[in-house]
Amino acid sequence: MATEQTQDLIIVPCGIHGEMNMTYRWGAGDFLSKAFEELRDNGKIYANECPQCGRYHLPPRKVCGRCHVEMDGFDKWVQVGPRGTVLVYTVTLAPFLDPETGKPRHVPYCVATIQLDGAPCALEHFLKETNPENLKVGMRVEAVLKPEAQRKGDLGDIIHFKTVQE
Amino acid sequence: MNEKVGIVAQAQTKYEPLKEGVDLSEMIFDVVKQVREQTGLKFTLDGTGIDSTVTCSQDLWDGRTISGMFASDVAGAHLRPEEKVAGNGVSAAAYGCMQILSGHYDVVLMVAWCRESITNGRLVEWMSMEPFVHRMLGMDFCAAAALQARRYMDKYSVTPEDCARVVVRAHSNARNNPYAQSPRKLSVEDVLKSKELASPIRELDAKPTSDGACAIILAREDKAKKITSNPIWIKGFGSCYDAHMPGDRDLAKCDALVSAARQAYKEAGIKDPAKEISLAEISASYAYQELMYTEGLGLCGEGEAKELLAKGVTDMGGRLPVNPSGGSLVGNPVTVDGAVRVAEAFLQLSNQAGARQVPGARVAVAHGVDGACGQLHNVMVLGI
Ligand SMILES: [Zn+2]
Numbered sequence: 001m002a003t004e005q006t007q008d009l010i011i012v013p014c015g016i017h018g019e020m021n022m023t024y025r026w027g028a029g030d031f032l033s034k035a036f037e038e039l040r041d042n043g044k045i046y047a048n049e050c051p052q053c054g055r056y057h058l059p060p061r062k063v064c065g066r067c068h069v070e071m072d073g074f075d076k077w078v079q080v081g082p083r084g085t086v087l088v089y090t091v092t093l094a095p096f097l098d099p100e101t102g103k104p105r106h107v108p109y110c111v112a113t114i115q116l117d118g119a120p121c122a123l124e125h126f127l128k129e130t131n132p133e134n135l136k137v138g139m140r141v142e143a144v145l146k147p148e149a150q151r152k153g154d155l156g157d158i159i160h161f162k163t164v165q166e
Numbered sequence: 167m168n169e170k171v172g173i174v175a176q177a178q179t180k181y182e183p184l185k186e187g188v189d190l191s192e193m194i195f196d197v198v199k200q201v202r203e204q205t206g207l208k209f210t211l212d213g214t215g216i217d218s219t220v221t222c223s224q225d226l227w228d229g230r231t232i233s234g235m236f237a238s239d240v241a242g243a244h245l246r247p248e249e250k251v252a253g254n255g256v257s258a259a260a261y262g263c264m265q266i267l268s269g270h271y272d273v274v275l276m277v278a279w280c281r282e283s284i285t286n287g288r289l290v291e292w293m294s295m296e297p298f299v300h301r302m303l304g305m306d307f308c309a310a311a312a313l314q315a316r317r318y319m320d321k322y323s324v325t326p327e328d329c330a331r332v333v334v335r336a337h338s339n340a341r342n343n344p345y346a347q348s349p350r351k352l353s354v355e356d357v358l359k360s361k362e363l364a365s366p367i368r369e370l371d372a373k374p375t376s377d378g379a380c381a382i383i384l385a386r387e388d389k390a391k392k393i394t395s396n397p398i399w400i401k402g403f404g405s406c407y408d409a410h411m412p413g414d415r416d417l418a419k420c421d422a423l424v425s426a427a428r429q430a431y432k433e434a435g436i437k438d439p440a441k442e443i444s445l446a447e448i449s450a451s452y453a454y455q456e457l458m459y460t461e462g463l464g465l466c467g468e469g470e471a472k473e474l475l476a477k478g479v480t481d482m483g484g485r486l487p488v489n490p491s492g493g494s495l496v497g498n499p500v501t502v503d504g505a506v507r508v509a510e511a512f513l514q515l516s517n518q519a520g521a522r523q524v525p526g527a528r529v530a531v532a533h534g535v536d537g538a539c540g541q542l543h544n545v546m547v548l549g550i
Contacts, residue, residue, distance in 0.1 A: 026298070028298055032298055057414070059298075059299065088313045088320075089313070090315075090364045090365050090366075091362075092364040094308070096288060096304050097289065097304075112313075113313055113417070121414075123413055125303065132365060154298065154302065155299055156302055
């Protein structure tokens, strides 16, 4: 996709990293907030289970879309990870803006869907490994967390998942 | 459906990577004017012309909040009704159809547009992602599709060569389509040698940046027959969402499409889509999706689309051509791509498709999709 247009008649800078800085204050809600607090304060990753159909949500969610029922507080939370299995992965080679910094992200980087041990549910996150030769569906990985003092209470508290031999 | 709604006209711009200096309004006016001239209809409030407008666009792509607003004059909504669908054109056409079936209006204009070239599309896609989880990963539709491509290709032993064949066919078909954006003479090797974007997806596997617009006019049966001698009827429609988070799904499957297709076929009275459908126009932004969606539409079994492709069944001249227009892989903008599928189905069934005509086409399926890894699917069955 084109990132800038010089051919058009009028260019109006307007956007996320343009001259107009437009911010949103989303609410994470009590479920995602608690999940991020657990990650920041205790280094733990949680999923939650629907009391009706038994499906797990990662990160925890308040409403099960399949049953359209509200979760019963925090009592169906289960700790998952830090190890897991790679279901699929992709190595991105097209330079992309890092939304956190507004600067081009260093390529290559690898994003994977990881099934964490402890419950049948999956999360997308970075893999440390980016060499296609060393990447395999089914490979075992483990979450690498930031040092406790640097954690902010967001998904970035997990730096990436590193390959582990078992 | 008991009552019948017909499509009586279509117009498309030529799709281009960059419509330099073209105002969105000019592009919209171009196609709206064409369908008005084809039908001789005016925008009226007394039931003698076009009663209502349905627009189809995305605010973030246009860079305008409630982006239907700026288009009111060119879309025929000056002191008149206009409803906007922020989705794909199949959904917008279905919404127009429902306006007629509800008895509210008799004749409806649907117009879809997008100039992907005016902004950073990867950021637009990124903005559709879950803010606390997937945005941090810098995920756009291409990276999400890459995850799905790997899962689908692993599960059904689909090779990069199979996907490359889809691209070669798309460009080959598009050479017969005057609206198509720069169709090329490609070989499988050309596709496999193109730059890797997000493994296993390469540049030529992915739809290019595209600008353009498409309009159609829908009408109640009695009026449709007066407007044209060969209206094409909407026989059935289905719509279905999948989970938003890719991690909640088995990405090898497109359950939402299977469900949407089932609804549409039931309504249209189609029992065996693989036998009864003459051609399919499928919205695919990445080559593997054209195979996956051929299966999801029930045109063959799971994992069998690559064999249909290899045997030429889905080629022009085959028993069930897929994307005679070339499809979005050669370049149709998002939101417009669904409208193009409906417009192309109309052209085929009314025997106006020129060099890309499928002889004797009687029933067509038009497919639209939205969201990362095809979260929302819309299916429309059209017939003579
Ligand atoms: Zn449930």
